[in-house]
Amino acid sequence: MHPVLFTIGDFSFRFYGLMIAIGTLLGYWFVTTKKKDIALTDDDLLDLLLWLIIMCIIGAKIVFILTHNPLYYIQNPKDILSGSGLSFIGIVIFGLGTAWFYAKKKKVNFFALLDILSPAVMIGYTIGRIGCFLNGCCFGLPTESWIGFRFIAVDPYPRYPTQLFIAAGALVSFFILIWIYKNKKSNGKVFGWFLVLYSIVTFVVGFYRDMPRYLRLDLTLNQYSTFLIIPIAICVLIYSSKYQQIIQQDGKTLEGSVETWDKNEYKEEDNEVIIQ
Numbered sequence: 001m002h003p004v005l006f007t008i009g010d011f012s013f014r015f016y017g018l019m020i021a022i023g024t025l026l027g028y029w030f031v032t033t034k035k036k037d038i039a040l041t042d043d044d045l046l047d048l049l050l051w052l053i054i055m056c057i058i059g060a061k062i063v064f065i066l067t068h069n070p071l072y073y074i075q076n077p078k079d080i081l082s083g084s085g086l087s088f089i090g091i092v093i094f095g096l097g098t099a100w101f102y103a104k105k106k107k108v109n110f111f112a113l114l115d116i117l118s119p120a121v122m123i124g125y126t127i128g129r130i131g132c133f134l135n136g137c138c139f140g141l142p143t144e145s146w147i148g149f150r151f152i153a154v155d156p157y158p159r160y161p162t163q164l165f166i167a168a169g170a171l172v173s174f175f176i177l178i179w180i181y182k183n184k185k186s187n188g189k190v191f192g193w194f195l196v197l198y199s200i201v202t203f204v205v206g207f208y209r210d211m212p213r214y215l216r217l218d219l220t221l222n223q224y225s226t227f228l229i230i231p232i233a234i235c236v237l238i239y240s241s242k243y244q245q246i247i248q249q250d251g252k253t254l255e256g257s258v259e260t261w262d263k264n265e266y267k268e269e270d271n272e273v274i275i276q
Helices: 015-033 042-067 070-075 077-081 088-106 110-135 162-183 189-206 221-243
Strands: 004-008 011-014 245-249 252-256 258-260 273-275
Touching: 011 015, 015 042, 015 110, 042 070, 042 088, 070 077, 088 110, 110 162, 110 189, 162 189, 189 221, 221 245
Parallel strands: none
Antiparallel strands: 004 011, 245 252, 258 273
């Protein structure tokens, strides 16, 4: 592995940070290609990006500390500011909160904004996990398989490169989300499927990761979290299809819940789409 890109004095520039930066820029580029869909300017998107970076880093660090021996960080507070130790779940949670406040501020549809951000986050997640591989963290269980890699900083034994497993799954998920976005008929659908795809990748790869396992099911905390995320995703998809439909009318895009009158009970001229 190659965790350090180069060193200047006592300061080391790490590949992990570089890959996070590349992933962030790729995600931002994707969002800029869809800005017309939610009527935001370049300045609006740059403002959103800065807030997301700040809040997501804070969220990723907080959740990581809470789920990875918080007592250690209480006793070693300097390590809280280290570049490693970030939770993707924390990024999603704090990112959702930031996006909600921003959508309210700019008066844009919250779910439409999430649909644009979801593929951007997924491609960033892909590149970020490659950074994990180069950094030598988030490795898998020991294996005798030919696909095993040696993470020398850990031990001399080959291990599953679960960082690359997740990166591959996230990349496939990114292209699936792009297809869903192009064909969506309701806001929130892309975000709902983002949660589903993330859960699938996390649950499957979790069997190969070297992480603590709990309870009778012998699963990781990340795997257990998918038991909560999947029902949320289903609720989002149901809400999206019922209350966030996108209707084209007279060349304009309208949003809202849709109700169609029964033509057996009303005249033809009354049988119309009602937008709430």
